Amino acid sequence: MLNFDFKNPTKIIFGKGQMAVLPKEIPADAKILLLYGGGSIKKNGIYEQVKEALSDFEVVEFGGIPANPEYQVLLKALEIIKSEKITFLLAVGGGSVIDGTKFLSSAALYEGEDPWEILKKPIRTFVGMPFGCVLTLPATGSEMNSGAVITRADSKEKLGMGGPGLFPQFSILDPEVIQSIPVRQLENGIVDAFNHVLEQYITFPAGASLQDRFAESILQTLIEVGPKVIENPSDYAAASNFMWSCTMALNGLIQKGVPTDWAVHAIGHELTALFGIDHARTLAIIGPNHYQYNFEAKKEKLAQYAERVWGISNGSVEEKAQAGIDKTKSFYTQLNVSYKLSDYTADYNGVATTIANRLDARGWVKLGENKNITPKDVEKIVEMSY
Numbered sequence: 001m002l003n004f005d006f007k008n009p010t011k012i013i014f015g016k017g018q019m020a021v022l023p024k025e026i027p028a029d030a031k032i033l034l035l036y037g038g039g040s041i042k043k044n045g046i047y048e049q050v051k052e053a054l055s056d057f058e059v060v061e062f063g064g065i066p067a068n069p070e071y072q073v074l075l076k077a078l079e080i081i082k083s084e085k086i087t088f089l090l091a092v093g094g095g096s097v098i099d100g101t102k103f104l105s106s107a108a109l110y111e112g113e114d115p116w117e118i119l120k121k122p123i124r125t126f127v128g129m130p131f132g133c134v135l136t137l138p139a140t141g142s143e144m145n146s147g148a149v150i151t152r153a154d155s156k157e158k159l160g161m162g163g164p165g166l167f168p169q170f171s172i173l174d175p176e177v178i179q180s181i182p183v184r185q186l187e188n189g190i191v192d193a194f195n196h197v198l199e200q201y202i203t204f205p206a207g208a209s210l211q212d213r214f215a216e217s218i219l220q221t222l223i224e225v226g227p228k229v230i231e232n233p234s235d236y237a238a239a240s241n242f243m244w245s246c247t248m249a250l251n252g253l254i255q256k257g258v259p260t261d262w263a264v265h266a267i268g269h270e271l272t273a274l275f276g277i278d279h280a281r282t283l284a285i286i287g288p289n290h291y292q293y294n295f296e297a298k299k300e301k302l303a304q305y306a307e308r309v310w311g312i313s314n315g316s317v318e319e320k321a322q323a324g325i326d327k328t329k330s331f332y333t334q335l336n337v338s339y340k341l342s343d344y345t346a347d348y349n350g351v352a353t354t355i356a357n358r359l360d361a362r363g364w365v366k367l368g369e370n371k372n373i374t375p376k377d378v379e380k381i382v383e384m385s386y
């Protein structure tokens with residue numbers, strides 16, 4: 001096992017009816033900016049619940065943060081934070097609203113000229129404006145981690161940021177919200193969380209038995225409850241296990257003591273930046289080909305995955321490893337998530353080179369757990385995904 005340090009200060013408030021505790025988690029004298037997305041919270045009753053819970057507070061609202069949170073939109077919220085002298089941010093939404101709020105938490109206290117530098121350089125955030133979350137869509141784990149991904153449409157960029165100052169103070173997770181989520185977003189949530197685990201697990205053996213079993217248990221749980229949630233979003237047992245699996249997949253715990261990959265996300269983000277493809281679907285497109293391309297380096301963990309997660313006990317290491325990749329693809333098909341780029345855009349010709357050049361220009365020339373995946377390799381992986 002590798003050395004590590006681990007601190008996660010986010011308080012999770014999990015379960016039915018937990019919105020009631022919201023007022024107790026925010027300082028009584030706070031001036032709150034309530035941040036939300038395109039309006040789903042106004043259709044499913046979450047907006048009313050939040051407003052009722054905050055009735056004793058001074059609240060300013062900012063709605064309209066789009067999926068793949070857009071920098072220019074967030075700058076408008078930043079102006080409000082400054083002009084209204086906001087002291088606390090409350091994100092009510094999925095990963096996009098929470099990530100947008102993390103950017104604002106950082107930008108509100110940023111002393112430099114141009115807040116884009118937080119993403120471009122990037123600059124780590126050690127102290128941000130305090131914020132909490134009401135999670136409406138299980139998927140990203142953003143509700144219990146300190147990372148964010150922000151999009152800039154004018155330059156077609158999608159860049160990450162983070163730092164120990166960007167953990168939410170609290171996150172309210174009520175699995176009953178799942179009843180209102182469109183099927184496509186449920187499918188996305190399962191695939192995103194699944195890939196978060198794979199990025200921290202399909203690497204090389206590091207003698208971290210407990211970490212491996214944490215990872216495997218999350219994968220097994222997603223395989224078990226994912227299809228049930230899609231079939232019946234009112235199945236509370238399935239919904240609650242799905243929600244907690246998504247949080248556990250990316251709250252930092254399972255990455256401790258093990259090598260991590262994250263090449264699939266790095267490449268996938270480019271597909272979202274270029275084509276607007278849903279984040280999770282870009283991972284389905286790139287993941288299996290990334291594992292195929294890096295088969296030799298990853299075959300031991302792929303075989304372990306096939307054996308322990310999919311129950312494949314026969315065959316050589318190579319045969320099991322291949323079965324692991326094939327099972328992953330079948331799972332995506334079962335979830336109605338295509339792993340072929342050409343199913344999302346007709347405009348894919350040459351995109352492998354474009355992505356390789358973009359990564360090269362940014363200096364992202366050594367991806368993966370072995371830091372040996374070059375832009376040339378990325379080009380081949382993307383080509384395999386057409």
Ligand code: NZQ
Pocket residue numbers: 036037038039040041044065066067068069093094095096097099136137138139140141142145147148149177178180181182185188189192250265279
């Ligand atoms: O905007 P509204 O109207 O709220 O609608 C949203 C949005 O259209 C809708 N939705 C959310 N909760 C709902 C709901 N609709 C009905 N009922 C509900 N209860 O779902 C749509 C997608 O929302 P979004 O927040 O974009 O989805 P998700 O949670 O999948 O977040 C994706 C974003 O997170 C980033 C992605 O890159 C992407 O920008 N990621 C963040 C990570 C992190 N911070 O750790 C890690 C991830 O790997 C990922 O990169």
Ligand code: ZN
Pocket residue numbers: 140192193195196265279
């Ligand atoms: Zn993801």
